[in-house]
Amino acid sequence: MTGAAAAAARYAGTRVPRVEDPRLLTGHGTYVDDVTRPGMLHACFVRSPLARARILGVDAAEALAADGVHAVFTAADLNPDVREQWYTLIGKDVPDTPRPPLAEGEVRFVGDPVAMVVATDRYVAEDAAELVAVDYEPLPPVVDYAAAGESAELVHDGYPGNVAGEFPGAPFEDVEPVFAEAPVVVRRTIRQQACSQVPIETRGIVAEWSAPSGELTIWAATQSPHEVRLFCSRLLGLPEQRVRVVMRDTGGGFGQKVIPQREDMCVMLAARKVPGPLKWIEDRRENLQSAGMARHAHGDVRIALDDGGAILAAAIDYVEDVGAYPVPWPVGTSAAVGMFFPGPYRVPKAAWATASVFSNTSGRTAYRGPWQFESLARELLLDSAARKMGLDPAELRRRNLLRRDELPYTNPCGVPYDGITPLETFEQALKMLDYEAFRREQELARAEGRYIGVGTCTYVEPTSAAMALHATEGATIRIEPSGKVNVYVSGGSSGNSIETTVVQLTADALGVDIADVSTVQGDTAVTPFGGGAAGSRSGSMTAGAVAETASVLRERIVAIAAHRLEADPGDIELDGGRARVRGVPESGVTLAEIANAAYFQPETLPPDVPAGLEASGRYRPEHPLIYANATHLCTCEVDVVTGAVKLLRYIVSEDCGPMINPNVVEGQIAGGVVQGIGNALCEHLAYDAEGNPVATTFMDYLLPTAAEIPDIEYGHVETPSPGPGGYKGVGEGGAIGAPPAVANAVADALAPFGAEITSLPLTPETIVALVRGADGTVTR
Structure with a gap:
């Protein structure tokens, strides 16, 4: 630094109290629903009750006749006004999937917005939405994405086999000789259920058009106000300087609020057509029904090992459900699943392929660690391999985890790693638990008819992705x-x-x-x-x-x-x-x-x-990707009669470089861990065979509460990154590491029953079925 040398940090690295807290904890935050403008109108969407149907007509006459109703917009009113529709986050030239503001010609999932009612308040708008008559001709839906390739029906014309996109990755034929000759091969099909981000604040937007100045002001619940501004300027054909986006406080996003979705587009498009500012606030049912899903995927995964437990090769054939209208283009993220599948392990050879498949369900959206299936599949597979070889899962990992002295290291999929500490965080987590003491306790517990287990997950994650908007x-x-x-x-x-x-x-x-x-x-x-x-x-x-x-x-x-x-x-x-x-x-x-x-x-x-x-x-970062890593370790007790899982301890050893504020780091880890525990044990954005969502309230979409979450214990290893201050990202890791750690702990507890966990969530019903075996008898 020119002039005087920089003073030693006095605040970075310390547990400074959050400056946001006095405002937020006393109820003085400003969220979108707190925004009130003179003459403000309110929007409510008419949504499809069918998973797939042809729209034969929309009759809004009765709604328009209701007191307080200003307008009812359909696709014919809004969709033609779209100028450009692409996200800065991924760039203009990406072959994005279809995304009309309002359903046009056909509805493609239950909750698909068909019309937008604008009225003097939300109550009037909701009542009027009930008066809009939509004539549907039901069509056969494609509900099971795994079978979508064989379906005669198409979610979108022009996408044969309902494939939104594919990455061939690294060819499988290159690793087949290794699998054919390896002493030990473990192969599984791992399945993960659909989940929702469930931010405490649902989506919302207020748009106010000033005709005299030709300016649009937007208040948005968003994670990226500048993306909203750029997207809106392109959508409406307005100069960027004529669009102002204000983000005050946002009650969580977790990926769901990174970029504008279809309802946001409708409000933007309608703002110039109504006589006052226009507000839309999503209710919880809408959020669970239409704001998007994540995680829903499966993978055919294999690992080959020698007699000593050294990994020889790994392969993943990954398929993900992207729903009807994914946001953003999902194919790029799916590639990350294949590229990161080898994880922080010494893997000489690997093969991968990914496919993103449409279905008549809510569209796939970003969620903390959107590539995290790679860790779930790999870590479950490693535990299965350890059991097959008669090795302790911890020992198998010790023999394969990368060490500091092996870095820099490029995995077989071409991903370069540096500045990570996989073995070191792993050993720290085991020490914090006193792993050997737990194994002795486990033996005694089993002799008493109690089933406790321990599971781990060690992963490496990319942070500071320098793509388009993020560059x-x-x-x-x-x-x-x-x-x-x-x-x-x-x-x-x-x-x-x-x-x-x-x-x-x-x-x-x-x-x-x-x-x-x-x-x-x-x-x-x-x-x-x-x-x-x-x-x-x-x-x-x-x-x-x-x-x-x-x-x-x-x-x-x-x-x-x-x-x-x-x-x-x-x-x-x-x-x-x-x-x-x-x-x-x-x-x-x-x-x-x-x-x-x-x-x-x-x-x-x-x-x-x-x-x-x-x-x-x-x-402008010199290094487009900075890597963080961590080990999650979980212990649990499983009631083999009721299927209940009680988490006993949860330990995270994290290397996110020097910590700017340890309180913030640990808070980010904790939030992700709780979401990951929910993904593992209870959350499921389920649909029935006709494509009807069956979890649109918190009575059905179950979230973990404080009663189910143990105290989270933290260990830190600090390896500086090549970036400024040596800092790395930490926002997503908790949600990556928790599902496999919890699943492996449950599998370890149920090892005496020969249970193999290959799918989530691990509900009591699922666990009882694992314990009893396929024929309904206890397999003790």
């Missing part, structure tokens, strides 16, 4: 005349605590007290362009943006201070909002005095130093 990140820092600091980033409060971490990083970078730093986020009118919260990118990308920008200001501050103190710039140090000469503590000038000179006394500044203390910078 760079900007920051603007303004030191006010008072010496207080404002830092502007795209960000926004969606549960990832980016407000707190940005304030910490800025305070350290400028040598000021953290109480003197505030942050402005989520408003595209004033914040620099950025990718928002997605892909575990926020920590490292924002750290880079703050560092780039702060270095410019720091150099300017040091130059002004050195000039005033008649010292060499190299002797100036910044601390506590004051610049002083090193070794002369009584000397110094406050940041407020420096700012006053910069703004109001430019004639006193040294030559070549511009007036003012405001700068903008943009970070």
Whole structure:
């Protein structure tokens, strides 16, 4: 850094209380549903009750006659107004799948929006939606994605075999000789159920059109306000500067709110057609029915080992359900499943292929670690292999996990790893448990008729993906005349605590007290362009943006201070909002005095130093992917009569590099772990054979509660990344590691019954069936 050396971090690495908490915990957050505008109207969608049907006609006359109804829009009203429809996140040239704002000609899942009613309030709009008569001609739905290739029916014309896209990956013929000759081969078909992200705040948007200025202002529940702005400008054919997106607080997203979906498009398109601002807030039934699903997939997976347990080859043939209208294009993410299947293990050869298949169900959307099937399949397979070979699963992993001294390492699918610690986190997790003591306890428990088990998952995950929207990140820092600091980033409060971490990083970078730093986020009118919260990118990308920008200001501050103190710039140090000469503590000038000179006394500044203390910078990572890794370890007790699973301990050993704020890191891990536990044990976005969703309330879509979650114990290994500050992402890992760790713990508990777990969720009914065996008898 030019001028004075950077001061040692005082805040980064410490458990600074979240700056968001006073606002959020006292009920003073501002969510989309809190936005009220003069003359505001409300939208409600008429949704299909059928999984697949031809739309013969829509009669809105009775609805339009109802008091308070302003309009009823159908596909004929909105769809022709679409100019361009593509996401910056993945780019213009990706062969994306169909996505009309309103269903046109045919409905393709239960909940498909057919019409949008606009009225004076939500109650009137909902009542009027019931009055819209839609004439349907039922058609045979494609409900089972696994059989969609053989179906005579097509979800979308132009997609033979209902295939949205495929990746051939690495050819299977290259590994067949290895599997043919290997002493040990284990092969399974692993299946994962459909899940929902279930953010505590459902989706929502307010759009206000100003005809005189030709400007559209949007308040959105989003993870990426700048993506919403860019998408809207293309959708409507408006110049970007005529669209403003404001994101205040967002009550979770987990991938569901990264990019606009079809209902958002409808509100954007209708905003110029109604006499006032237009609000749509999704209810919980709509969210579970129409906001998208994730995870639903299966894979034919194989692993070959030698007599000593060394992995010789691995292969996965992966097929995923993408529903009717996936958001965004799902094929790229499916490729990650194949590429990361070898995981953090020493695997000489691998083969993979993936396919994304349409069905007449809710569309696939992003969800924390959207490629996580690779870890589920691999880790279940490793435990099966250990049981087959008579090895402890921990010992089998020890023989194959990558060590620090083997890095950098490129897996057989071409993915380069560095800066990860698979074996080290694994050993730390085992030590935290006292693994050998648990095995002794397990023996005694089985002798007493109690069935306890332990399971692990070790994975490596990519963070800071530098694709399209995510390629760079900007920051603007303004030191006010008072010496207080404002830092502007795209960000926004969606549960990832980016407000707190940005304030910490800025305070350290400028040598000021953290109480003197505030942050402005989520408003595209004033914040620099950025990718928002997605892909575990926020920590490292924002750290880079703050560092780039702060270095410019720091150099300017040091130059002004050195000039005033008649010292060499190299002797100036910044601390506590004051610049002083090193070794002369009584000397110094406050940041407020420096700012006053910069703004109001430019004639006193040294030559070549511009007036003012405001700068903008943009970070472009040298490394497009930064890898984090972790080991999850779970112990449980299974009641073999009722099928109930009680989690006893849950341990996470994580390497996300140096931690900006350990509280934030552990909070992110905990949130992901709880979601992963739910995915493993209870959550299921199920459909019946006719394509009807059967889990559209929390009576049917079961979520884990505090009663089911044990205390989560944390271990940290800190290996710096090649990025700014050595930071890595941590937002998705919890949801990746938890399902296989829990499933392996249950399988280990049920090992005396010869049970093999190949599908989720592990409901009590499923577990009882595993214990009793196919013929209904106990297989003890």
